[in-house]
Amino acid sequence: MLLKGRAEKIESDGMVVRSPTVTIRLPTVIRLMKYIKRSYQVRISFSKKNVLKRDNFTCQYCGTMDGNLTIDHVIPKSRGGESCWENVVVACQKCNIKKGDQTLKEAGIRLLRRPARPSFLFHKNIYHSAPKSFVKNWSKYFPNDVIRA
Ligand SMILES: [Zn+2]
Structure with missing residues (x-):
């Protein structure tokens, strides 16, 4: 996507890949140049x-x-x-x-947050399997309750 100009690099942690002709700093965060609207609503099953x-x-x-x-x-x-x-x-x-x-x-107890149907679920495992530098870069793009660094 970066090479074809469909996305731009926002953040990188300094990791680089090299070919004989090209050197690319690997991004940890990219921004899509065009918003891709999904034509369907993903329905997350209740479980x-x-x-x-x-x-x-x-x-x-x-x-x-x-x-x-x-x-x-x-x-x-x-x-x-x-x-x-x-x-x-x-x-x-x-x-x-x-x-x-x-x-x-x-x-006599309160809820931390009112429960609602989620439209999006982020898989926690992504954080645990990703390099720490990625998680650090991603943390500012998510609400505080999504990532616990
Ligand atoms: Zn409790």
Whole structure:
């Protein structure tokens, strides 16, 4: 894309590739010269795995990433709460037990973020498998809750 002028280099970490005739500084961030609009909406399937990804493997009540993470119905199932993106969050076992069959108000706890259907899920593994210099460069382009450096 860079060679064909379809993208420009925004950042690089200094890594270089050389051929007999060309030397290219490898980019870590590029900008597309033309916005590519997707003609279809990707529908992310509702699953425990995807709820964990949406909530960044973080309890939505206390913010911990430790311990056994569970899936909690904000409005309990016993109160008619549905199993859907808007009513399900990641909760640590401690918070899940504390909340039990109560509403947020009854339990006296708050959500860190209102749950919603995600339009995009970023795979955490990309960060773990990428060189540290890439992650450092990418971090300023994502919201704080996406990357934990
Ligand atoms: Zn918790």
